[in-house]
Amino acid sequence: MISIVIPVFNEAGIVREAAEDLCRKLDVLGWDYELILAENGSSDGTLEILAELEARIPRIRHIHEPEPNYGRALKRGILEARGEQVICDEIDLCDVDFYQRALPLLNEGVDLVVGSKAMKGANDGRPFIRRLGTRVITVLLRLATGFRGTDTHGLKAFRRGRLEEVARACVVERDLFASELVIRAQRMDRVVREIPIALHEKRPPSHHLFRRVPRVLKGLIKLGWTIRVRHR
Numbered sequence: 001m002i003s004i005v006i007p008v009f010n011e012a013g014i015v016r017e018a019a020e021d022l023c024r025k026l027d028v029l030g031w032d033y034e035l036i037l038a039e040n041g042s043s044d045g046t047l048e049i050l051a052e053l054e055a056r057i058p059r060i061r062h063i064h065e066p067e068p069n070y071g072r073a074l075k076r077g078i079l080e081a082r083g084e085q086v087i088c089d090e091i092d093l094c095d096v097d098f099y100q101r102a103l104p105l106l107n108e109g110v111d112l113v114v115g116s117k118a119m120k121g122a123n124d125g126r127p128f129i130r131r132l133g134t135r136v137i138t139v140l141l142r143l144a145t146g147f148r149g150t151d152t153h154g155l156k157a158f159r160r161g162r163l164e165e166v167a168r169a170c171v172v173e174r175d176l177f178a179s180e181l182v183i184r185a186q187r188m189d190r191v192v193r194e195i196p197i198a199l200h201e202k203r204p205p206s207h208h209l210f211r212r213v214p215r216v217l218k219g220l221i222k223l224g225w226t227i228r229v230r231h232r
Helices: 015-029 046-056 070-080 096-107 128-145 160-169 174-187 209-229
Strands: 002-008 033-040 060-065 085-088 112-116 156-159 192-196
Touching: 002 015, 002 070, 002 096, 015 033, 015 046, 015 096, 033 046, 033 070, 046 060, 060 070, 070 085, 070 160, 070 174, 085 096, 085 160, 096 112, 096 156, 096 192, 112 174, 128 174, 128 209, 156 160, 156 174, 160 174, 174 192, 174 209
Parallel strands: 002 033, 002 085, 033 060, 112 192
Antiparallel strands: 085 156, 112 156
């Protein structure tokens, strides 16, 4: 089985159509899969839509976290996944092309495949300020943790047996859990491979970029201290 884990927060406007469309595409491929929608702190009816989807579509199940916390929801989804291979996606992407390119690499022995928005060959269709934000965060992660790569946040595929221990070792939540997962995978000698992706979001981001800056900086300090100073 393949597990697809997607955190969702206040996505009532697109979650039903996106989930149904993703399931249709995967059914056409004939895959054995589960779609885990990891809701966290929504206040717009998202949770009710997820319950309806789960009752109607056997491949879908949802989990609920009471507070808005992307990283906690993603981590829980990963740890509750039942598939041998796990894909982390975003509800405004649902990039099946990435799935089809990443899974063969896992079968060849790669432990973690990262879909990079910034490496050569990628096509990042987001606004300039968000593209710049990705590159700034990447530079800060390199300085704070010794990260080796071009991107950490967004699309990922991995072998659950090789990354479950890595996920459990992560100490930060919210915005930087996904980054810590990649960084710790490198530090724990997992085989990590980046592949370029084409990124075209279906809607504006649900979190305002500048409001996240203080929280991201705090997470960077905690992550850098944990890895560089405490060596954990």
